[in-house]
Every structure is written in C-alpha cells, then in structure tokens.
Amino acid sequence: MEEAIPLFQMTGVSKRYGGVRALEAADLAVEPGQIQAILGENGAGKSTLIKIMSGVVAPDAGQLMMHGQPVSFASPAAANKAGIACIFQELSLIPDLSVADNIVISDPPKRFGMIDRKAQRRVAEEALRRAGAEDIHPAALVADLPLSRRQMVEIAKALARNPRILILDEATSALTAADVTKVFSVLKRLRADGMALLFISHRMNEIAELADVCTVFRNGRNVATYAAGTRTDNDVVEMMIGREYSHVFPAKPLRGEAALPPVLECRQLSWTNRLRDISLSVGAGEVVGLGGLDGQGQRELLLALFGVLRGCTGKVLIDGKAVSISSPVTARSHAVGMALIPEDRKTEGLLLPMSVRENLSFSSLDRLSRWGIIDRAAEQIANDEMLQLLEIKTAGLDIPAGALSGGNQQKVVIAKWLMRNPRIILLNDPTRGIDVGTKQELYRLLRRLADRGASILFYSTDYDELIGCCDRVLVFYDGAIRRELAGEEMTEHALVASALNIPGGKATEVRV
Structure with a gap:
C-alpha cells in the first residue's frame, strides 16, 4: 500500500547565521488532522524551523514540499497564501489600532476601493468567536488590552486567514488559565476539522493534553519523532538536553523557628481596586512566592513596589524605615537597591x-x-x-x-x-516561554542569590516553581493575600484551593 503524502514536508533543511548553526539537515513531516508538538531547548532550532515554514527566512539548503510538490516562500505573505499561518511568541499586533484593524490588516474587506468597516467588524467577530474570545470588543484599542487578551487577538488574527497549517509558538505562555482552556478547545476543534497544527510549548502538561505526535529538536537537528504518551517526561527532557535529567530545584536551606530580619516590608498597601491592604515582609536570604490565579493583583504589587504605579496608599519599609518609592529611579537607587525582572x-x-x-x-x-x-x-x-x-x-x-x-x-x-x-529582587513570571534546561539554571541562580543575602519576591504562574523555589508562598485572590503557605503546607492542592478561595484548612497569618 502506498504511503500517504504529508500535507507539508521539510527534508534536509539547514540554516546558519554567520558561524552559528541554527538548523542542520532537519526533517519534518506535517499531517492534516493532527497536532504535532515541537520540543527542544531554546536555541535547539525550533524558532528557525517555523520562520522557514512561515516565509520569514529562507533556508540555506534543503527542500520544502506541499502535497509532494516543491515550494519556496519568499515572504510571509507567500506562506499565508499557501495556507500556513504562524502565531509567534512575540506579538505582531499594532497597539494603536483597534482589534478589528489588527485582525484584517493584511487583507481588509473593501467596497468601492475603501475599507468596508461593517464587513471588517463581521470578519473580526467571527475570528474572535473561533478563537474563543467573544468577550473582546472588535473596536477596542489593542493598547488598552492586557497581555493575555492581546495573545487571544493574535490567535484570532491567524484564524481569520483560514489556514491549513497553524503554527503556535508558545501561544499559551501569556494566557490566563481560563483562556488556556478555551484555546485548547479551539485547537481540538480545528484538529477535528482537518487542520494541521504545530504546537511549541515548554509546558509538559500542555503537550500531554494536546499532542498526537511529538518531534524533539536538539542542536539544530530533529533527534526523535514519537507518538504522544509513549515516552516519560524524563525521557523527553533527556532527549532535549542530551544528558541525564535530574530534577530541577536546588535544595532549600534549613531554617530555624526564628523569623528572618525583614529587608522589605509593606503595610496596608492599596491601589485602586487591584490591591487591597497588602501586608507582607521578605527577609534577607528569603525567597517569597506570590501565588494565586493570574490577574489577582500579583503583577500590580510588583509594579507598585518598584514605583511604577501612581496613587498607591499604605507604607513601604526598607530595613524597618519607611521610604517613598515614587519612581523606578528611586527603587533602583543605592538606598533602596531594588530590581524588577519584567513579565515581557x-x-x-x-x-x-x-x-x-x-x-x-x-x-x-x-x-x-x-x-x-x-x-x-x-x-x-x-x-x-x-x-x-x-x-x-x-x-x-x-x-x-x-x-x-x-x-x-x-x-x-x-x-x-x-x-x-540589588538587595531586593522582584521577579514577574521570569521563566515564561523558556526551556527546562534554562529554567534549571535560573532556579540555581535564584538560590545562590538568596544564599548571598538577597531578598526575593517571586511571582510565577507555575505551581511547581512556587513549591520548589520558595520558602513561603503568599496566595492572592481578588487583590488581597488570602493565605500564607510554608513548609509541608506548600502543596499543589493547597495552592489551588487557596487560589480559588475555597474554604478548608487553617490559613496561616501573614507576617508583618
């Protein structure tokens, strides 16, 4: 029986940037009605692979084929015309335009030579519906949307082109948990409709839920393709990094009962309706996590402490002395010694x-x-x-x-x-969209910095990170700290229950 011809095929493709090898004799086959996960460390060649597929860059060697026929894409527009759409990790939206303008920007509907605004809105509404983002108004300015909603607009923009192959490069990394659930439903429906999907993610739970087939890249080459669910996570990670994988979080120091002297404190810190009477402390050498569902005030707290937000009330203390941090310049001054690692x-x-x-x-x-x-x-x-x-x-x-x-x-x-x-380090979801090997390096770095006396406030959307990296976790809900978890209390169950504000278990008083 003759083997079916893949919808898209890449054979022996290589690409170099100066002396850096990005891809070397890489192969890939894409089938319709299938979600294929592309795995690999940052720098393994994944980004170059999808840039070649989407017409952003041209390969130095090798062949691309659609339906068994050789093709080449001189531009992203040529790839789009062939039915390939890509959602890159870095968004391509224009902030000062509306959602509808962004969705149809490459091919707006026209009437009498002018853009047909009614037709444009219908196209945008349909694309947002397909993306599970009906709550986003087509007339809204992209600049007014938070990062997670912009990512949903980016997905809608790609779906508006009616692609046969949809490539998602860390497209869920900026989404809230609710949006991820919606996007997964959309992707499964697209698969059922016969679309081919390439899904790039460093979140193994997402791969397990979505993928039919997985392809692993390392050092610019594809090292394995296998049916999803046939390899353990440890096997996959070892293929990605080329060495035995040992998890992951460095050991935490043993601490006595005595509280660490506070370096950073805030008392009854509030801002509009986003922060409600936040009181916390971080000791020298301590890593304190900020948990809870996305969008509950954690990011606003970090921005408030760093002097970005205006109109905050309450007190901030450094080494027990009240300070007025009115701007990032003050925050990073020698007297305060603060650093903020931003989200994006x-x-x-x-x-x-x-x-x-x-x-x-x-x-x-x-x-x-x-x-x-x-x-x-x-x-x-x-x-x-x-x-x-x-x-x-x-x-x-x-x-x-x-x-x-x-x-x-x-x-x-x-x-x-x-x-x-810096003496005080504020981290806003710092491992979003990076590979497991690099994450391990950052975890070790955080612990080294803490061991040298730095006070670290660490927000993460990954519960494993909070449990593995932090000495304590403060769980946010609706702009307030609802619970503090420490020691054996720091479990995924406790974090999820507290994040949902579910009663049960005695809440620990937050240290002030």
Whole structure:
C-alpha cells in the first residue's frame, strides 16, 4: 500500500547565521488532522524551523514540499497564501489600532476601493468567536488590552486567514488559565476539522493534553519523532538536553523557628481596586512566592513596589524605615537597591535591535561612567562576569539582543539588573516561554542569590516553581493575600484551593 503524502514536508533543511548553526539537515513531516508538538531547548532550532515554514527566512539548503510538490516562500505573505499561518511568541499586533484593524490588516474587506468597516467588524467577530474570545470588543484599542487578551487577538488574527497549517509558538505562555482552556478547545476543534497544527510549548502538561505526535529538536537537528504518551517526561527532557535529567530545584536551606530580619516590608498597601491592604515582609536570604490565579493583583504589587504605579496608599519599609518609592529611579537607587525582572522581555526588558553589550550595561551606566563617558574596560569586565555567571550563549557582545534565543534573552534581562548588585529582587513570571534546561539554571541562580543575602519576591504562574523555589508562598485572590503557605503546607492542592478561595484548612497569618 502506498504511503500517504504529508500535507507539508521539510527534508534536509539547514540554516546558519554567520558561524552559528541554527538548523542542520532537519526533517519534518506535517499531517492534516493532527497536532504535532515541537520540543527542544531554546536555541535547539525550533524558532528557525517555523520562520522557514512561515516565509520569514529562507533556508540555506534543503527542500520544502506541499502535497509532494516543491515550494519556496519568499515572504510571509507567500506562506499565508499557501495556507500556513504562524502565531509567534512575540506579538505582531499594532497597539494603536483597534482589534478589528489588527485582525484584517493584511487583507481588509473593501467596497468601492475603501475599507468596508461593517464587513471588517463581521470578519473580526467571527475570528474572535473561533478563537474563543467573544468577550473582546472588535473596536477596542489593542493598547488598552492586557497581555493575555492581546495573545487571544493574535490567535484570532491567524484564524481569520483560514489556514491549513497553524503554527503556535508558545501561544499559551501569556494566557490566563481560563483562556488556556478555551484555546485548547479551539485547537481540538480545528484538529477535528482537518487542520494541521504545530504546537511549541515548554509546558509538559500542555503537550500531554494536546499532542498526537511529538518531534524533539536538539542542536539544530530533529533527534526523535514519537507518538504522544509513549515516552516519560524524563525521557523527553533527556532527549532535549542530551544528558541525564535530574530534577530541577536546588535544595532549600534549613531554617530555624526564628523569623528572618525583614529587608522589605509593606503595610496596608492599596491601589485602586487591584490591591487591597497588602501586608507582607521578605527577609534577607528569603525567597517569597506570590501565588494565586493570574490577574489577582500579583503583577500590580510588583509594579507598585518598584514605583511604577501612581496613587498607591499604605507604607513601604526598607530595613524597618519607611521610604517613598515614587519612581523606578528611586527603587533602583543605592538606598533602596531594588530590581524588577519584567513579565515581557521583548517589550519591557530589552532593546532588541541594540547589542547584547548595550542591553547588559544599560541599567548600570551611572556606575560604569565617569564624567559622562563610559569606562569601556570596566564595562567589559562587568559584562564578562555576567556572561560567565549566567552562562549566556551568544556569538558575541556586539550582536543584537534580538538574535539570541528566548532563554538567553531572559538571562540578559536578569544580568543587566544583577550588575547593580540589588538587595531586593522582584521577579514577574521570569521563566515564561523558556526551556527546562534554562529554567534549571535560573532556579540555581535564584538560590545562590538568596544564599548571598538577597531578598526575593517571586511571582510565577507555575505551581511547581512556587513549591520548589520558595520558602513561603503568599496566595492572592481578588487583590488581597488570602493565605500564607510554608513548609509541608506548600502543596499543589493547597495552592489551588487557596487560589480559588475555597474554604478548608487553617490559613496561616501573614507576617508583618
């Protein structure tokens, strides 16, 4: 019996950027009515793979085929015309345009040579419905939407093109739990309708729920393709990193009953209806987690502490003394010594067109300059120390930060703040969209920083991270801390129950 021809096939595809090998003789077959997971560390070649499929870059060697016929895509528009749509991790939306404008921007409906606004709205409404995002108004400005809602608009924009192959690159990493559930239902329905889907995620639970087939990439090559559910998570991770996998979280220090002296405190901190009388403390050498469902005030707390939000009430104390942190400049000053690792490294953490060197040095120019002139020798020493400390993989300090893999970009964001030797570190979901190997490195780094005396406030949407990394977890609900978990109380069950504000179990009083 003759073997069926794949909908799309990639054979022997290679791509290099200067001396860096991104893909080397890579193969891939995509079947209709199937969700195929693409797994691999950051830098394994996944991003280059989908950029070639979607017409963003051209391969140096190899062949692409649709329905058994050779094809080449000179541009993303050519790939779209062939039926391939891609949802990249970095959003392609234009903030100052409406949701409807963004969804139809590549091919707006027209009447008498003018954009047909009524037809545009109908197309946008249908695309939002297909994406499970009917609650987003087509006339809303994208700039007014939070990151999770923008991601839903990005998904709707791709579906509006009616693709035969849909590629999702970490498309759920910025979504709330409720949105993830909706998107999974959409993807399963698209699969049932015969669409082919490529799904890239570092969340193994998502892979287990969605994928029919998994393909693992390492060092630019595909090393295995297997039916979902036939390999253990440890087997998969070992294929991804090329070495034996041992989990993952470094040991926590044993602490006595005595409370650590507080470095950072806040008392009755409030802001509009998003923060309600937040009182907490973080001791020297302590990692305190912020848990709860996404959007319950955790991000606003970090922004308030860093001086970003206006109109906050309550008190913030550093080493027991009340301080007024009116701006990020005050927060990062020597007197306070605070650093904030933002949620979105692409737009809030890095200047992507600028070099790795410039991004690393940006936050410390006052310390690296004399009379307004940068001390290049001191800058080089500081940058080299950060490259070594965080094991940042880069072809050089002068390449654009945007050319690095996602994990190495995140390391640069962290490194630029560590160059200031902060005493207080605020982390806003820092491992979103990075691979397991890089996550392990960051977990070890956090523990080393804490062991050196840093006070760390760590928000994560991953319950395993909160349990594995933190000494205590403060669970948020509706803008307030509802429960503190520590020691043996820190379980996934307790975190979920507290996040949903379900009664049961005695809540621990929050230390002030």
